[in-house]
Amino acid sequence: MQEFDVVARIQELCQARSWTYYRLAKASGIPYSTLSTMLHKTNVPSVPSLIKICDGLGITLAQFFSDQDESAKLTAEQKHCLGVWSTLDKPGQELALAYMQGLADRQEHKPNIK
Template identity: 40%
Template sequence: MTMGEVCCQRIHELCDERNISLNKLSIICGITQSTLSNITSGRSKNPTVATIKKICDGLDMTLVEFFDTDLFNTLDQEIK
């Protein structure tokens, strides 16, 4: 899996845990629906840390909590 795919999967997982839609997430995070849609659909291959931080802030969690999941341990090596 790539970083973009794992971030997408993690965002969906967090929304499911909190029972919120992606639209609601974009509102509480203060990011545009199109930005979130690009990340969660895979059009954005490498979401920025700043955008992930906004998502974390909206979900009242730290970056460490966002990345502290087995999903990120399965990342493919991106430097080849």
């Protein structure tokens, strides 16, 4: 079985989102000093800390440990949407979801005009 590098995965996810470690610390509720220690490989995150990090990143633990690149299946527009999503705080994400649901509901009830 191949060893999974937790710290490298956290760094990879931050890089993919163009997040600083400070931003991740704020989003996850983990003190920056604690996160910094983890990322410099002197202290591997505990499971509760890793759950907080995943929550901050907006992913599940399963997604964190997944070795498959799910983003490869996304269109450019979908990747852009996820990129914008990751820049939003929790209230912004809730508003975005509500807006998107409203658009979907509106489209569902709109007659199909050709």
